[in-house]
Amino acid sequence: MNTSASYSLAGDAWRRLLRNRAALSGLVLLVLMMLACVAGPWLTPYSHEEMNLLNSHQSPSGAHWFGTDELGRDLLTRTLIGGRISFAVALAATGVSLVIGVSYGGLSGFVGGRVDALMMRIVDVLYALPFTLLVILLVTLFERSMILLFVAIGAVEWLTMARIVRGQVMGLRNQEFIEACEVLGYSNARILFRHLLPNVLGTVIIYVTLTIPSVMLLEAFLSFLGLGVQPPMSSWGSLIKDGVGAMEDFPWLMIFPGAALFVTLLALNFLGDGLRDALDPRRGGG
């Protein structure tokens, strides 16, 4: 019964989203960007690893729209491939934070009482830790790999999600349809996963669209410092880092990957703001 309610809620939010021009253009821009990163490298006539030393440091032209780097590699192809990595890390790390945050927050809010108080106290303490530094500590101690990168980022980005989900679950718990489930003798797990969580979906979606850009920024930040994605792989962060080194003579090497990151972040922010407006009844409508 409530699943259909959540669908109609989702449908309502979707319609409001489509009416919000900023959010819609953000969504379109984001989809285009992702499509380009996924399909683009097959369409460009170059491979991202193909070196051509005779062709190094070409400025942008008809043959190489974004120019070439010091090894003569096509920057457009490399930017699109880098985008794949950036998106992959962002989505995977957000996924990790989603799983931890929703289970932790859901459990805390569902169980309530002292357990809840203790669990939230732990979140408070963790909140005060310098997390970017813990990620740096993690990548210092362990072999640098993609898996570690998104696990580390995900493991530090779940706190806000846990708080938000807990608040929502607490609010829903006391509503009548949950009491009805209890009367019907449903197991706790069934109530939690089948009935409570679908109803916090809207809030979770908003927060996910706000988490993705911050995760993406963190990945780019680490890669810029050489602590993230390792060569021969490259993400936007590491491309920007390479570009800054040669910035004085070949500024496009820094500008194009930076622009790709900027456009993606802009799209995500438009979408996040728009979703928040669409799903928040206080702001909605207007």
Added chain:
Amino acid sequence: MFRFLLHRLFLQAVPTLLVLATLSFLLVRLAPGSPFASERELPQQTLDRLNETYGLDQPMHIQYGRYLAGLMRGDLGPSLKNPGRSVRELIAHALPVSLELGALALLYALGLGLTLGILAAIRPNGWGDHLAMGLALIGICIPGFVLGPLLALAFGLQLEWLPVVGWDTPADRILPVISLGSIYAAYIARLARGGMLEELSKDYIRTARAKGLTETRVILGHALRGGVQPVISFLGPAAAGLLTGAFVVEVIFQIPGLGRIIVNAALNRDQFLVLGCVLLFGALMVLFNTLVDVVLAGLNPRIRLQKEKA
């Protein structure tokens, strides 16, 4: 107020630091391989001697005890990759530079962000609001490691107005501070606008207008106190972000701060040095968060009363 501080210190600050210390200690000890195993193959005897020197041959709980005792004395251990220098020494040298950079960037972000946010809130949906919020949206999408190189390229290398390397003259400070602070100015502008709009819609603002106050006095004398509270709550996370964001800015502008030390230490796997920096930053953040709470309590009489009763 004194009891509130004590409460805040012993129930929040101390546990947080203890968790941080323990967590980092466990991470370091549980990491695979010895800290010396990295590049060259060392003979077993040398390894044993090194382990003995640094106390790594002792059982875990004794190591943990020594480590905590060391922390109490402010001893952060030796730097593994800078022979003969202690972590404390390395940090003490670079910390003032990073603190200055962070503080300047915070002031810049507050000044610019509050101004834009308040101006935007005075006439919501007017052209000034759209302009300020457009700027803020662009601002939050340009991280420091993109803005920094762009500014250096434009104002340093092309126009040659400002220096792009070093930390000696006041002019050296301008580009790094703008690179670091702009994204936070953008966040603050958005928060300040939201907070002011919410405050300006409250009933007591109508009372203030009914008294015949000028709009300036209504905004600065009445709405501001409540309106800036979201901004002040954000200062804790912002300070943390500024401290870490400074890493890239220090690398870009070659500023001899903590960021460069920590990044090099991470790249060289200098575990004690990274650990020391993590703990230091944790302590700084706890300190700053306590400060923010005190300011918030000062601004909001109701919080103050509750906390004192607690």
Added chain:
Amino acid sequence: MSLLEIQDVNVTFPLREGNLRAVREVNLSLESGESLGIVGESGSGKSVCVSTLLGLVPRPPAVVSGKAWFDGVDLYACPPKVLRSIRGKRISMIFQDPMTSLNPHQRVVDQIAEPLRVHEGMSKKRARIKAVEAMESVGIPDAAERARSWPHEFSGGMRQRVMIAMAMISKPELLIADEPTTALDVTVQRQILRLISDLQKEIGMALILISHDLAVVADVCERVAVMRNGEVVEQGQTSEVLQNPRHPYTQGLLSCNPALHEPGSRLTTLEEPTS
């Protein structure tokens, strides 16, 4: 000439679904020292109508037409500076909810003193002394000690007294009280009404009292106007309207209040708790 003369006032809010005409062709007038009650159910436009006088209804979105002459000045058309010099000094206003109408971040003494500081440029010290006197005159016990308190440390009735002290401090010629007792406990309502009525007579100012409760208005006001759907359906001397209501709506209102048929019957008031 009357102190306040409202002529053909219309207030309209343009909405997507069409215009909402909150106030239609309202005409009211008020002599110095006179008290007028405006009665009507919520949404009848009474509150909007008087709020426009002090420019407290944002325009836009509201569209206001008509004239509101206050001592020769058209409140709707005068420059903002002139309006500011009137509000808080010559016309004061008290609002419905004393819990939200005071600034939670400012000590009550400074809020009460503010009109003096702004309109008369009085020093902080002198304005504070005057504010404490005003607190005493509205019956706040231990005024000198309580002056430095924060609004949340007062009960609802005491906060409304603070609001009244603030409104009265510059001895206005007109006080507008918009449902001043609705949010209060029944026992406190009567005391606040008495206070407003006594202060009005003491200073000799005019009063507009807005209420959805005919009994409240009947207690305090010489004249009464009944509003419904943005229009004034009936106005006249209070006793006349009560004895001989002409409009069916007024008759309906009266039949809800049997006590009004026995003039002179007043409830004894209870002492208000002081904290």
